[in-house]
Amino acid sequence: MPTPTTDRYAARARVLKAMAHPVRLCLLDALAKDERCVADLQALVGLDMSTVSKHLAVLRGAGLLDADKRGNQVFHRLRTPCVLGFFGCIESVLAAGAARALDVLEPR
Amino acid sequence: MPTPTTDRYAARARVLKAMAHPVRLCLLDALAKDERCVADLQALVGLDMSTVSKHLAVLRGAGLLDADKRGNQVFHRLRTPCVLGFFGCIESVLAAGAARALDVLEPR
């Protein structure tokens, strides 16, 4: 793997890694339609506020979210909504996996 | 996060997590056009063969690759090529991040 290429893959991997957590996927989904403040999102996922804040920081760090403070609340929104388009393909990966699992049980 | 929903996010996260590593992204890219045997892929990424084998196992486990043995070689191919479509969006996330970095240096 030549180095400039490696860097490209590393950069891409950082973005994917930021997405690759159930809670963070849930957060991205929640932000699909509207911006939300941290307390809203905390109520949604039911974890400690500090944990939610850190998940949001990961998504922001990857460039996936924008945030701004209004009053004493911080509102987050999706920066690049195309990431929501990943889910369709991921579901087909999962469906293919499920089909393969059936093959094992019921080979042709 | 209600539980059936959680499970869906967890399943999706497992697929993304499998992709979220520079070497595994490189492997997926290499398999974009043709199937390849493990030794080929090892030459490409330049890591220990056992390491490459484990990365491939991760991708297979997530349902991203299919493999079959012919002779004493194992050939891998992309099971659901739509994942390659992620890269376009990821690049725009990275571009947005770069733009934001410039804003910091050079605010309006």
Add this chain to the structure above:
DNA sequence: AATCTATTTGGCTATTTTGCCAAATAGTCA
């Protein structure tokens, strides 16, 4: 200023991941 609310940060532990080496396995060929 004192207080209250919303969010972030620091610190800790438990768990997971990565990559190497060495050893095991599976298939081929003499």
Add this chain to the structure above:
DNA sequence: TGACTATTTGGCAAAATAGCCAAATAGATT
């Protein structure tokens, strides 16, 4: 069968991650 090739597996150490609690910060309200 024995030797050789391709790949996988087991085991280990180093690094990264996730979650909680407690403490710090920033803004609003009295």
